[in-house]
Amino acid sequence: MTSWTEGAELPVRAFRVTRADLVRYAGASGDRNPIHWSDRVARSVGLPGVIAHGMYTLALAASAVDSWAGAPGRVRELGAKFTRPVVVPDDDSGAEVVVTGTVRAVQADPAGRLVTVAMTVTSGEEKVLGMPKASFLVETDEEGRG
Amino acid sequence: MAVQATLAGRTFPPTAPYDVTAERVAEFAAATGTPYADGDPAPATFPIVVAFAAMQQLMTDPEVGIELHHVVHGEQRFAYERPVRVGDRLTAELTVDSLRQIGGADIIGTSSAVRDSDGSLVCTARAVLVHKAGDEEGEQ
Numbered sequence: 016m017t018s019w020t021e022g023a024e025l026p027v028r029a030f031r032v033t034r035a036d037l038v039r040y041a042g043a044s045g046d047r048n049p050i051h052w053s054d055r056v057a058r059s060v061g062l063p064g065v066i067a068h069g070m071y072t073l074a075l076a077a078s079a080v081d082s083w084a085g086a087p088g089r090v091r092e093l094g095a096k097f098t099r100p101v102v103v104p105d106d107d108s109g110a111e112v113v114v115t116g117t118v119r120a121v122q123a124d125p126a127g128r129l130v131t132v133a134m135t136v137t138s139g140e141e142k143v144l145g146m147p148k149a150s151f152l153v154e155t156d157e158e159g160r161g
Numbered sequence: 162m163a164v165q166a167t168l169a170g171r172t173f174p175p176t177a178p179y180d181v182t183a184e185r186v187a188e189f190a191a192a193t194g195t196p197y198a199d200g201d202p203a204p205a206t207f208p209i210v211v212a213f214a215a216m217q218q219l220m221t222d223p224e225v226g227i228e229l230h231h232v233v234h235g236e237q238r239f240a241y242e243r244p245v246r247v248g249d250r251l252t253a254e255l256t257v258d259s260l261r262q263i264g265g266a267d268i269i270g271t272s273s274a275v276r277d278s279d280g281s282l283v284c285t286a287r288a289v290l291v292h293k294a295g296d297e298e299g300e301q
Contacts, residue, residue: 030194039192043185045213060230069234070209074193077205081195087244088202094238094287145236 019130019153025116028079032067032101033109040071054105062100069097069144072112076136076147079114083132084151091129091152096145101138112138116149127152164226164267164292169260173222175252176214178278183247185210202244208251209237212273212286215255219271220290227267228294235268236289242282250278253286267292 190197
């Protein structure tokens, strides 16, 4: 059971991103920019190769937040800067994205408690999101009667 | 060329209504490795689908002067009133909050109000778009 106290480290979440995921995301999100599926176009604009959508990486962070919150739909705020691209090679293993979180604040809220988390999101040891942050609701008594 | 100086403060018309279906949400969740079961709310970043449509409107408006292939998504933030659910019919109305020039780039701060069919706010999606015009090829 997670203890919602300031400074608590949350379970590390790791994700694999392949070219197939990016193609799927392009369709699902409507962002069909070819730098996310064509090496030729990506290189023509100075990138080392196809990169993940910034929003794809943020979606992985959101998935980590849901897992910490214990259920989807509890997020009140979510955001980050897109500071460094996640290069996704054209192979079966793709790129790894790792999300960690530290509790920064726990506040009383009419609907429970509002937890604010500072994250780090890395790929190949490098931070790919700037100041990723989220806040989400947890129930007042997690061990709960209920 | 820099973007239109009068852009700051401008609000664009709302996007065409977008129907949130179980299939669309399931596909978005599957694409992002997010667990999803029937009846669950949509993944937290799902509203980007309508917010992105609003940004496209800004970026393709000929009066604004943005060169689409020179735009980088610099930052994205969401503030939620409630989660998106299957059955919602969403629109996004984008306002340009700020416009700055830094080192030859236009830094465009936007916020899109994502509303349901009652007109109630579902979330606010804030994006920073970085537009580097003119520094074509040449650089490296």
